[in-house]
Amino acid sequence: MSGDAIISLRDVGVRYKRRGGLFVPSRYYQALEGITFDLYRGETLGIVGRNGAGKSTLLRLIAGIIQPDSGQVINHGVTVSLLALQAGFDGELSGIDNAVISGMLLGYSRYQVESHLDEIAAFAELGDFMEEPVKTYSSGMRSRLGFAVAIHMSPDVLLLDEVLSVGDQSFRQKAEKAMMKKICSDQSVVFVSHSDEQINRISDRKICLDR
Template identity: 40%
Template sequence: MENKETVIEVSHATVRFNLASEKIDNLKEYAIKLVKRQLMFQEFLALKDVSFQVKKGEAWGIVGLNGSGKSTLLKVICGILKPYKGEVVVKGTIAPLIELGAGFDGDLTAKENIFLNGAVLGYSKEFMRAHFNEIVEFAELKDFLDMPIKNYSSGMAARLGFSIATMVKPDIMIVDEVLSVGDYAFQQKCMERMAKMLEGGTTLLFVSHSIENVKELCDHAIWLNKGEVVKCGDVTEICNAYMQQF
């Protein structure tokens, strides 16, 4: 049996946010209370002692109700957030699709944003020129290249972001519900591309409220509830257990 390399290891990760416990109406009042050390905060744990391992080439679905910590977990793995306690180790390049419009400038055209987003991902201008037509063709936005991104619908922005992020095969692909804003035909197109990337050895972390999509694409799953792991393991077992609560 092949012993696959661990590419994501989350060990006892806890993420803490401080929520203001009182209403402050203006900056002056905030500054005064800050100087006097009178600001009151309530501790909120978005993740609580989360641990799991992902092997190279595996596809993990992350399921749970809104507010369960799914997006927070992905942001910790991407390095956007640092855990208050615990450790996260990631090996390989990551292509994150976590928030719509991340890396885009709303005042620039789609054409300009393709090169801007490519630069953010570490690609050269020459590389982006060579793959420009491929990106546009997949996103199906040829007639809207000179339109500012701020005039794009959320679905159009998701198309462009997905097309750029999947232009080359990353070691790890992270997708957080961004495909839900697209039409059904484009969702299927994205699912097919992700399936091909998995066949090529890419590791996937996939957040979706569509349990059918999770089962179709993933072989493992983790179920979060209020920041804690309920169960993790085989995707069918976890998804069936998750659905039984409704």
């Protein structure tokens, strides 16, 4: 792969502490070990692996949300955003307010997000629901809103944790099409999917976590 490495992982390991019980001592669980690769500007990297293989942990490392217990994660000066289905919206606030807050958490000003609100609302296909509290949304509606915010904002690196499987088939096709636009841009995308077929179709390169 040619071009600039924008994030480098070197022999990275992460372990989690697992609590014991009354008579069982706590143990450490090695979730990732010896991970080395570079992410390049403009590439789309797919991550596959079975449940519990460490895919979300890897995204959280790249996002800088957690630090490795061994090895190094080097960010060469890029902005990174992680979109995960579990990522919290405030249920009491409207879709509009949550979109603004999410965009601001991705590093944009309120004005910048507000200037994209119409496109975000149209993409998410939420109509008047944008003014309703998010607690009234189905999980598919929440995911569509999260995806719409992330895809309309442009961090250097967009991390997507299984968000391409959201919504009905027509929304999935639209989400993939929007992803393909990103793929043709300077933006790098790292995405986790359980679908090998989707990874092979969309990504330039894939990493298989196998344990």
